Amino acid sequence: MIPIIITIMVLELEPPHGTAVASLAEVLPGWLRYALSFVYVGIYWVNHHALLDRVAKVDSAVLWANLHLLFWMSLIPWVTAWAGENPMAPVPVALYGVVLLLCSVSFMLLSWRLDVEAETGRVHSWGSRKNRMSIALYALAIVLSLWYAPLGAVIHVLLAILWLAPETR
Amino acid sequence: MIPIIITIMVLELEPPHGTAVASLAEVLPGWLRYALSFVYVGIYWVNHHALLDRVAKVDSAVLWANLHLLFWMSLIPWVTAWAGENPMAPVPVALYGVVLLLCSVSFMLLSWRLDVEAETGRVHSWGSRKNRMSIALYALAIVLSLWYAPLGAVIHVLLAILWLAPETR
Amino acid sequence: MIPIIITIMVLELEPPHGTAVASLAEVLPGWLRYALSFVYVGIYWVNHHALLDRVAKVDSAVLWANLHLLFWMSLIPWVTAWAGENPMAPVPVALYGVVLLLCSVSFMLLSWRLDVEAETGRVHSWGSRKNRMSIALYALAIVLSLWYAPLGAVIHVLLAILWLAPETR
Amino acid sequence: MIPIIITIMVLELEPPHGTAVASLAEVLPGWLRYALSFVYVGIYWVNHHALLDRVAKVDSAVLWANLHLLFWMSLIPWVTAWAGENPMAPVPVALYGVVLLLCSVSFMLLSWRLDVEAETGRVHSWGSRKNRMSIALYALAIVLSLWYAPLGAVIHVLLAILWLAPETR
Numbered sequence: 001m002i003p004i005i006i007t008i009m010v011l012e013l014e015p016p017h018g019t020a021v022a023s024l025a026e027v028l029p030g031w032l033r034y035a036l037s038f039v040y041v042g043i044y045w046v047n048h049h050a051l052l053d054r055v056a057k058v059d060s061a062v063l064w065a066n067l068h069l070l071f072w073m074s075l076i077p078w079v080t081a082w083a084g085e086n087p088m089a090p091v092p093v094a095l096y097g098v099v100l101l102l103c104s105v106s107f108m109l110l111s112w113r114l115d116v117e118a119e120t121g122r123v124h125s126w127g128s129r130k131n132r133m134s135i136a137l138y139a140l141a142i143v144l145s146l147w148y149a150p151l152g153a154v155i156h157v158l159l160a161i162l163w164l165a166p167e168t169r
Numbered sequence: 170m171i172p173i174i175i176t177i178m179v180l181e182l183e184p185p186h187g188t189a190v191a192s193l194a195e196v197l198p199g200w201l202r203y204a205l206s207f208v209y210v211g212i213y214w215v216n217h218h219a220l221l222d223r224v225a226k227v228d229s230a231v232l233w234a235n236l237h238l239l240f241w242m243s244l245i246p247w248v249t250a251w252a253g254e255n256p257m258a259p260v261p262v263a264l265y266g267v268v269l270l271l272c273s274v275s276f277m278l279l280s281w282r283l284d285v286e287a288e289t290g291r292v293h294s295w296g297s298r299k300n301r302m303s304i305a306l307y308a309l310a311i312v313l314s315l316w317y318a319p320l321g322a323v324i325h326v327l328l329a330i331l332w333l334a335p336e337t338r
Numbered sequence: 339m340i341p342i343i344i345t346i347m348v349l350e351l352e353p354p355h356g357t358a359v360a361s362l363a364e365v366l367p368g369w370l371r372y373a374l375s376f377v378y379v380g381i382y383w384v385n386h387h388a389l390l391d392r393v394a395k396v397d398s399a400v401l402w403a404n405l406h407l408l409f410w411m412s413l414i415p416w417v418t419a420w421a422g423e424n425p426m427a428p429v430p431v432a433l434y435g436v437v438l439l440l441c442s443v444s445f446m447l448l449s450w451r452l453d454v455e456a457e458t459g460r461v462h463s464w465g466s467r468k469n470r471m472s473i474a475l476y477a478l479a480i481v482l483s484l485w486y487a488p489l490g491a492v493i494h495v496l497l498a499i500l501w502l503a504p505e506t507r
Numbered sequence: 508m509i510p511i512i513i514t515i516m517v518l519e520l521e522p523p524h525g526t527a528v529a530s531l532a533e534v535l536p537g538w539l540r541y542a543l544s545f546v547y548v549g550i551y552w553v554n555h556h557a558l559l560d561r562v563a564k565v566d567s568a569v570l571w572a573n574l575h576l577l578f579w580m581s582l583i584p585w586v587t588a589w590a591g592e593n594p595m596a597p598v599p600v601a602l603y604g605v606v607l608l609l610c611s612v613s614f615m616l617l618s619w620r621l622d623v624e625a626e627t628g629r630v631h632s633w634g635s636r637k638n639r640m641s642i643a644l645y646a647l648a649i650v651l652s653l654w655y656a657p658l659g660a661v662i663h664v665l666l667a668i669l670w671l672a673p674e675t676r
Contacts, residue, residue, distance in 0.1 A: 001175065003508040003511060004176040004177075006577075006581070007508055007511040007512055007515060007581060008179075008180060008511075008515065009581075010515075010582065010584055012180075013585050015588045015592060016589060019593045019596035019598050019599055023598075024598070035578070038578055038581070042571075042578075046570050046574075060215060064211075064215075064333075067215075070175075071204070071207055071211075074176060074178075074179050075179065077179055077180070078179050078182050082184035085184060086188045089188035090188070091190055091192075092188055164571075170341040173342055173346075177345060177346065177349060181349075229384060232384050233380075233384075233502075236383070240373070243344070243347075243376070244348065246348055246349070247348050247351050250353045251354060254353060255357045258357035260362070261357055339513065339514055342510060342514040342515075346515065346517075346518060349518060350518075398553060401553050402549075402553075405549045409545055409549075412516075412517050413517065415517055415518070416517050416520050419522045420522035423522060428526070429526050429528055429531070430526055433531070
């Protein structure tokens with residue numbers, strides 16, 4: 001379902017109205033927001049794959065934890081469209097952050113559930129340290145967006161870079 | 170095909186027109202209807218998977234029983250859009266119930282067909298007792314919706330909870 | 339790709355404008371056209387599956403014969419939308435027939451190519467007799483549609499029933 | 508994800524406004540642009556498949572090189588819609604060429620990364636000679652499009668034929 005989410009997002013991207021080079025500038029913010037969402041969904045795609053690869057058997061609790069994550073991810077195209085059409089408007093940028101926060105929390109719940117399944121005795125993964133730090137930063141971005149939207153947008157970009165960049169195994 | 174249905178539903182969800190917090194309230198009913206449909210398609214996804222896992226070989230009768238189910242499920246995004254754009258309007262809520270009823274009946278027909286294939290001698294599954302009760306409640310919801318739409322909507326929510334909650338094997 | 343085609347077709351189906359029962363009558367022709375297209379794509383799904391199951395190895399000629407079929411099938415949602423929005427208008431109904439004809443011809447070319455691959459010596463499958471008869475009837479439907487559209491629509495329905503019904507192995 | 512891209516492109520293709528034969532002429536340029544994009548995505552589908560078939564194990568660098576390619580391919584439906592709605596307008600035709608160029612470059616980067624993984628000692632595939640020549644021609648098409656758009660469109664068609672035609676192994 002993640003490849004479908006990542007692909008349909010482009011349908012929310014309107015073609016420019018004119019045919020001048022200037023009309024490209026008009027769609028640029030929506031396009032950058034699309035690129036950012038593409039990177040986020042891509043990060044989830046890669047990590048989700050790595051997470052489920054470790055799993056031997058899924059029961060219905062895992063299936064629902066997975067659907068819970070997919071629900072919040074399915075809202076990414078919608079909130080990308082809203083934030084892209086209204087660049088740097090406080091509420092859309094904040095809502096974008098809310099959806100990213102909920103994706104992050106539900107990813108943590110899924111990996112926690114998989115740990116319980118694995119009966120490893122100790123439940124270590126309330127997400128990695130990086131995961132917990134991200135959640136705090138998403139929350140901060142929401143508050144800052146409502147005050148001055150570009151600050152929220154900068155945090156969204158920085159977090160995407162954080163998740164893309166190190167990838168130490 | 171079920172992951173595609175669940176994902177494209179979000180395309181029917183319009184971004185709000187303004188950028189104020191109040192504009193989110195305006196799209197809230199459509200959003201809740203989307204969440205409800207997501208849960209329903211999710212329930213079918215999980216149960217459909219469980220149903221087909223038991224099957225060794227499919228013939229064309231099973232394929233067509235399956236396509237029959239998918240046909241009614243493919244209408245969920247369309248009826249979700251209509252009911253979501255016109256919250257608590259009698260006819261859209263009733264039609265939403267009609268589509269859920271037909272999904273339920275065609276799921277029952279598919280599981281019945283799979284039983285015939287399995288040549289188990291006795292055909293036990295005109296659906297489970299829960300399945301038959303659901304069909305009666307969907308029918309009730311259709312009638313009540315035409316009289317007072319919120320009653321139908323409440324039954325749709327209760328039935329989703331019923332199917333989500335117990336899941337005893 | 340066929341499950342994607344069959345699913346996105348529903349996106350071309352507009353929700354009714356009002357919320358009265360009468361507003362359903364207004365969308366009924368589009369809805370019936372959708373149901374007919376669903377059955378056609380379903381028939382191709384089942385037959386395409388059966389065709390490729392017999393194949394051991396695909397080379398690039400087979401891949402392109404397959405993409406050729408998928409190209410014409412990808413136009414079914416588009417021509418369904420046009421014919422559905424303009425019920426019984428001669429040109430849309432005729433074009434619907436043209437697309438079905440080209441799907442049928444390209445399915446025949448694909449199965450012919452697979453026979454060549456199989457090096458069976460004799461190339462028997464310029465399609466089955468049913469296939470060749472269908473092509474003649476699609477061509478007839480195109481001509482009749484331009485004269486009186488409902489005649490074309492009747493042939494489209496009859497051919498769908500023909501392909502659904504017997505299915506003798 | 509490539510089958511999803513190729514299929515959703517048809518959603519950007521509007522049904523004609525009237526029902527006369529003449530109204531088909533009006534949508535013809537968009538339709539031809541769709542057919543060209545279908546062929547391009549088809550070529551990538553076939554070559555991408557062949558490329559990944561040779562690969563034993565993917566690490567995250569390969570995954571991201573692959574997502575990089577898919578990002579530029581995901582823009583094909585969008586730029587097809589813009590160029591199709593404004594046939595032979597210089598900027599849309601040039602942008603179409605830019606997206607094709609970036610797809611080609613990212614395909615080259617992916618195949619280069621796969622060679623590094625394979626630790627073959629020598630990195631031979633900055634793409635094939637055909638690949639490098641195509642990139643030069645895409646760049647030429649961009650410049651020519653801005654001067655006289657049909658010249659760019661002719662190069663796009665010729666390059667599609669070049670990639671379709673020989674296919675010597």
